[in-house]
Amino acid sequence: MPYVMIANKKCTGCHMCELACSAWHEGAYRPSVARLHIEVNPTTTVIRGHTCLQTACAKCEEVCPTGAIERHSIVVRAVGLDEVEGWVLRVNEDLCTNCGSCYEVCPQEVIHEHPDRPVAYKCDLCDGTPQCVAFCQNPHVLAVDVRQSKTEKVPATV
Numbered sequence: 001m002p003y004v005m006i007a008n009k010k011c012t013g014c015h016m017c018e019l020a021c022s023a024w025h026e027g028a029y030r031p032s033v034a035r036l037h038i039e040v041n042p043t044t045t046v047i048r049g050h051t052c053l054q055t056a057c058a059k060c061e062e063v064c065p066t067g068a069i070e071r072h073s074i075v076v077r078a079v080g081l082d083e084v085e086g087w088v089l090r091v092n093e094d095l096c097t098n099c100g101s102c103y104e105v106c107p108q109e110v111i112h113e114h115p116d117r118p119v120a121y122k123c124d125l126c127d128g129t130p131q132c133v134a135f136c137q138n139p140h141v142l143a144v145d146v147r148q149s150k151t152e153k154v155p156a157t158v
């Protein structure tokens with residue numbers, strides 16, 4: 001299943017991916033609402049990238065009481081990569097009650113309450129053209145990875 005992965009040791013912490021992500025989703029350069037986060041330790045300068053693992057994780061989907069986390073089929077096209085078909089987890093805002101259950105279980109800390117409206121928001125792989133991968137200045141830092149989920153399920157939504 002496709003998801004964006006970060007090679008932490010090669011990342012320079014420039015945050016270009018966050019700018020590209022927020023511009024795509026929010027129409028503004030607003031890194032605080034990017035769907036991925038680059039955490040730079042101010043003391044050690046060690047970098048940790050936070051990205052959604054999509055259906056290779058799916059903890060948000062498992063705990064959501066309203067079925068607001070939906071699976072959709074997707075074809076991902078990224079620089080230097082053959083097309084990858086798979087599934088992506090998206091928030092259906094009409095079903096989300098902002099209960100917060102998914103915020104608590106996310107191991108990557110990449111699903112949150114949107115600051116402008118009371119719903120969850122997360123990475124949706126930009127409908128198949130992940131902007132973080134496209135705009136990363138170092139082509140070896142961000143990439144789309146394909147791994148089989150431990151618990152692949154029959155998709156609820158196509």
Ligand code: SF4
Nearest residue numbers: 064096097099100102
């Ligand atoms: S905040 Fe929304 S998406 Fe998250 S578990 Fe609650 S209802 Fe589901």
Ligand code: SF4
Nearest residue numbers: 052053057058060106
């Ligand atoms: S948002 Fe978090 S819990 Fe949901 S699939 Fe992505 S990494 Fe897993």
